[in-house]
Amino acid sequence: MGVEALAESLGRNILTTTLGKVVGWGRGNSVWPAQFGLACCAIEMIATATAGVDIGRFGSEAFRASPRQSDLMIVSGRVSQKMAPILRTIYDQMPEPKWVISMGACASTGGIFNNYALLQGVDKIVPVDVYIPGCPPRPEDLLNALMILQERIKAQGILPQQ
Amino acid sequence: MTDTITQGVTVTKTGEKGAFGGELLTVNFGPHHPSTHGVLRLIVDLDGEQVRSLKPVIGYLHTGIEKQMEALRWQQGVTVTDRHDYLSPPINNLAYALAVEKLMGVVVPPRADALRVIMSELTRLSSHLVWMGTSGLELGAMSMLMYCFRERDTILDMNEEISGFRMHTSYIRPGGVMADATPRFLEMLDRFIHDMPGHVDEYENLLTNNPIWRSRTIGIGRLSAEDAKVLGATGPMLRGSGVAWDLRRSIPYSGYENYDFEIATSDMCDCYGRYLVRIKEMREAVKILRQALDRLPDGPVNVDDRKMLPPPREELETSMEAVIHHFKLFTEGYSVPPGDVYVAVESGRGENGCYVVSDGTHKPRRVKFRSASFVNLQALEQMSLNHMIADMVAIIGTADTVLGDCDR
Amino acid sequence: MISEPLIVEQGVSAGDHWVTVGSGSIRDALAELKKDGFTLLVFLTCVDHLADSSRQWPARYELVYELRNLEKPEQIRVRAFIDGDPPHIDSVHDLFPPANWEERETYDMFGIIFNDHPDLSRILMPDDWVGHPLRRDYPVGGEVVEFSEEHETWQTPPEKA
Numbered sequence: 001m002g003v004e005a006l007a008e009s010l011g012r013n014i015l016t017t018t019l020g021k022v023v024g025w026g027r028g029n030s031v032w033p034a035q036f037g038l039a040c041c042a043i044e045m046i047a048t049a050t051a052g053v054d055i056g057r058f059g060s061e062a063f064r065a066s067p068r069q070s071d072l073m074i075v076s077g078r079v080s081q082k083m084a085p086i087l088r089t090i091y092d093q094m095p096e097p098k099w100v101i102s103m104g105a106c107a108s109t110g111g112i113f114n115n116y117a118l119l120q121g122v123d124k125i126v127p128v129d130v131y132i133p134g135c136p137p138r139p140e141d142l143l144n145a146l147m148i149l150q151e152r153i154k155a156q157g158i159l160p161q162q
Numbered sequence: 163m164t165d166t167i168t169q170g171v172t173v174t175k176t177g178e179k180g181a182f183g184g185e186l187l188t189v190n191f192g193p194h195h196p197s198t199h200g201v202l203r204l205i206v207d208l209d210g211e212q213v214r215s216l217k218p219v220i221g222y223l224h225t226g227i228e229k230q231m232e233a234l235r236w237q238q239g240v241t242v243t244d245r246h247d248y249l250s251p252p253i254n255n256l257a258y259a260l261a262v263e264k265l266m267g268v269v270v271p272p273r274a275d276a277l278r279v280i281m282s283e284l285t286r287l288s289s290h291l292v293w294m295g296t297s298g299l300e301l302g303a304m305s306m307l308m309y310c311f312r313e314r315d316t317i318l319d320m321n322e323e324i325s326g327f328r329m330h331t332s333y334i335r336p337g338g339v340m341a342d343a344t345p346r347f348l349e350m351l352d353r354f355i356h357d358m359p360g361h362v363d364e365y366e367n368l369l370t371n372n373p374i375w376r377s378r379t380i381g382i383g384r385l386s387a388e389d390a391k392v393l394g395a396t397g398p399m400l401r402g403s404g405v406a407w408d409l410r411r412s413i414p415y416s417g418y419e420n421y422d423f424e425i426a427t428s429d430m431c432d433c434y435g436r437y438l439v440r441i442k443e444m445r446e447a448v449k450i451l452r453q454a455l456d457r458l459p460d461g462p463v464n465v466d467d468r469k470m471l472p473p474p475r476e477e478l479e480t481s482m483e484a485v486i487h488h489f490k491l492f493t494e495g496y497s498v499p500p501g502d503v504y505v506a507v508e509s510g511r512g513e514n515g516c517y518v519v520s521d522g523t524h525k526p527r528r529v530k531f532r533s534a535s536f537v538n539l540q541a542l543e544q545m546s547l548n549h550m551i552a553d554m555v556a557i558i559g560t561a562d563t564v565l566g567d568c569d570r
Numbered sequence: 571m572i573s574e575p576l577i578v579e580q581g582v583s584a585g586d587h588w589v590t591v592g593s594g595s596i597r598d599a600l601a602e603l604k605k606d607g608f609t610l611l612v613f614l615t616c617v618d619h620l621a622d623s624s625r626q627w628p629a630r631y632e633l634v635y636e637l638r639n640l641e642k643p644e645q646i647r648v649r650a651f652i653d654g655d656p657p658h659i660d661s662v663h664d665l666f667p668p669a670n671w672e673e674r675e676t677y678d679m680f681g682i683i684f685n686d687h688p689d690l691s692r693i694l695m696p697d698d699w700v701g702h703p704l705r706r707d708y709p710v711g712g713e714v715v716e717f718s719e720e721h722e723t724w725q726t727p728p729e730k731a
Contacts, residue, residue, distance in 0.1 A: 036194060038201060039223055039566050040248035040329060043292060050295075050311040065195075080569075082696045083193070083201060083222045090194055112241060115233075116703055116711030117226030117695075135245075136329055221694035226711075228679075229703055233710045264584050391640070394610055394668030412643045500624045503584040504636055504647070506612070517634070519617050521624040528704075532613040532636075536675075537668050569694055 020157030027071075027097070028153040031146065034070035035063040036090060039077025041104040041136040048139040058146055067093040072149070073126070074142070078106035079119040091126045099153065101145050102128045105135045180209030189551070193222045197300045197555040200565035202539075204554070211550045216543045220536075223569040231529040235495035236262060236336065239526065243516075244330035246531055247567035249289040252281040253509040255334035257516040258529075260415060261505040262336035265498050265520055268467070272459045274338040275417045280351065280454050281324075281333055282416070282507070283447040287358070288317040289510030290440045294365060297437075297559035301378050306368060313361050316354055323347045337471045338464030351455055358448045366441060379433035383545040383557035386431055393541040396534050397512025398443070399561060402436035404429040409508040421450050433560040470496050495524040504532075511535055511562055535568035571606060572599045572648075588647040593633075596650045597660045600635060604665055608637035608646060611666035614673065616680045620706040629653040631682060635662070652682070661687040679704035 037045060048055045055061050064070040067090045079087055091100070102122050105111035108131045110120035122128060129152065130145045137145075180186050192203035201222035207215040227246050231239045243258045244251040256278055263270065270278075291310040298306025318328045324347045325331040325340055333340045369375045385395070390403040400407055408425045410418040426442030428435035464471050472491055473484035498520040506515035512534030519528040538561055546557045572589055576599050579590040591599040615634050619627040629651035638645045652659050661684035663670040673684045674693040681702035684690055692699060701708055 039225075040245060042200070043248065044329070046292075046296070046307070047311055047315065049307075051308045052312060052315050067194075078223065078225055080222060080224045081699075082224060082694075086193060086222070110712065112245075113225050113227070113230055114710070114712035114715060115226040115230050116709070117224050117229075118712075120713045138328060221692075221696075224694040226703065229708075229710055232706075267584075391609065392667055394612075394666070407640060412640075501583045502617075502634075502647075503586055504612070504645070513612070515612065517613065517615060517636070521622045523624075527619075527622065528615075528617045530613065530615040536671065540668060540671055 024154040028150040029059045031072045032062045032070045033072040041076035044136045045076045053139040074101045075107040075122045076103045099129045223565045227570045250285045250509045252285045257507045259336045261516040261518040273461045274463045383433045394537045398439045401427045402439045403431045436560040497524045533567040535563040590649045593650040593652045607639045610638040612636040618706045658683045
């Protein structure tokens with residue numbers, strides 16, 4: 001094979017890109033959520049994983065039971081004052097980089113329960129990347145939030161700014 | 163204490179000797195555990211792999227619903243009732259609506275009663291479907307989740323058609339229902355009733371004679387009829403122990419006495435018995451739906467009381483009085499005569515009741531929800547003693563506790 | 571049924587039969603009812619009558635026991651009024667096992683001490699919580715919502731803002 005032919009065949013098979021884009025692409029398309037259900041929204045989260053909506057199309061069907069293996073926490077439901085320290089611990093146990101979706105009105109703001117028992121928004125204890133409105137949001141809303149998060153992850157590169 | 167919670171599953175030695183020569187271990191199970199159906203925490207003493215004592219710890223989903231209801235007006239409270247047992251919202255609405263109506267001495271029209279029965283039975287079906295899907299998943303039958311949620315989505319589509327909301331419908335309100343059924347809803351319901359028995363057959367083909375399912379549920383989590391009665395268990399927990407107690411038959415409400423259905427019971431007293439009861443209940447629910455749809459009476463769906471329910475939209479443009487009533491209702495609300503009342507309805511989990519105390523103002527003095535999960539969970543220790551820890555998953559699953567209902 | 575000397579008052583509220591007994595004789599009254607077939611304690615709760623002017627109340631806290639006879643079926647509501655800080659009443663957990671958690675919940679939410687309860691601890695709120703949320707003098711809590719009447723900037727006149 002001559003040098004020209006070699007150069008030509010390499011040109012067809014080699015892409016040049018930045019490492020950040022490749023890592024972002026990989027991370028964004030394999031977001032593994034922690035299997036962490038709280039209240040009503042958890043049922044819709046389960047519905048998102050079933051055949052009708054199929055979160056697996058976006059590479060996130062692997063709900064991990066252990067926070068050590070997951071990089072997305074979907075806070076699906078209301079967070080009580082008693083649950084808040086546990087939620088924070090689970091977040092701390094997740095490896096970097098990690099992201100949080102606050103699913104539903106209760107997780108985002110306390111929703112209709114403006115009272116002593118509930119944390120008025122999960123962003124008081126963990127940083128939230130995407131908020132989903134709704135009580136509970138439809139499964140399609142969760143997919144939309146996941147796609148927004150994927151775009152963000154892809155743009156972040158190697159070292160995501162937390 | 164907090165250390166053991168936050169570390170997930172933590173093991174400590176109690177120093178006591180077990181039956182097999184080893185020491186008893188105290189294991190913390192939950193609240194973040196995939197098989198506890200929410201945020202239930204259990205502290206289990208283990209001898210080898212066998213459970214020697216068990217203490218449930220609840221409250222991780224305490225929402226302050228009862229306090230919140232005291233701060234809301236009577237008609238606003240309906241939205242809060244939806245969210246306490248989030249697998250059967252219309253049934254919670256029904257308990258609250260019946261309690262308020264009983265205090266006010268209001269009787270709803272027959273069409274409203276029939277629509278309430280339809281919504282209750284649809285909800286019972288969807289609640290059982292979620293139970294069967296998730297319990298199947300936990301015991302290794304992953305396809306159950308896919309099949310059950312397929313039919314559940316059909317029910318949620320119907321919810322959306324009739325009320326505009328998938329899960330928390332707030333459809334049943336004091337004084338009637340939110341709106342009349344649309345022709346499309348009745349058409350969807352008819353198709354659903356036609357298809358559903360075939361789907362239940364499908365589930366039975368997958369589970370009833372499945373050797374894995376049978377070996378993981380038969381003889382597991384035994385609860386005798388006496389124990390179930392003493393521990394106050396209701397719903398499929400009680401009927402799975404062979405006691406034919408169903409509030410729809412024993413203390414009928416919303417015209418349930420006019421429907422022909424059987425009370426599902428099983429004498430097996432174990433997890434499998436409770437499974438059979440739920441399968442039977444799904445078939446009976448379809449039967450009730452068919453009767454309700456065929457005999458759906460015509461007429462209004464709300465009481466004709468302008469002090470309690472807003473006037474129809476078209477009246478607002480022509481009638482001054484309608485505008486005044488509308489304004490009064492949405493600024494001040496209506497008041498309920500002083501007194502207290504308790505109304506119980508049969509939800510998918512057992513007796514869900516509502517105890518309402520009024521002091522004559524436009525807000526309740528006290529609303530107490532009697533939740534089936536809260537009481538049924540107390541039978542958990544009785545059921546799981548001397549079982550393997552892996553069987554706990556089946557036992558928690560078939561007890562079908564909803565933690566939102568339990569912690570309120 | 572409950573023997574005559576224990577009954578303080580009885581009546582019907584919206585179709586439900588109720589009986590008021592003295593707070594000291596609640597165990598005797600419930601034991602008699604249990605003997606008569608009222609074997610299921612449907613629920614147990616408390617009502618705080620602080621500043622309730624709709625009626626004259628004998629005391630601030632009203633304990634409500636709803637019992638059911640599964641054979642008939644028949645229901646009866648037993649009330650007992652208690653005062654004090656903290657208020658005390660006898661536990662019925664040995665007569666009706668479901669009362670165990672219900673009494674813990676009532677203690678958690680209203681601060682009522684049930685004498686001889688095996689494990690009277692908080693059940694819904696965290697162990698280190700201060701106060702009893704369902705008492706009427708406990709605020710609903712939560713956060714001030716923007717544009718609501720309670721919001722500070724909403725109340726501040728424009729010249730002071």
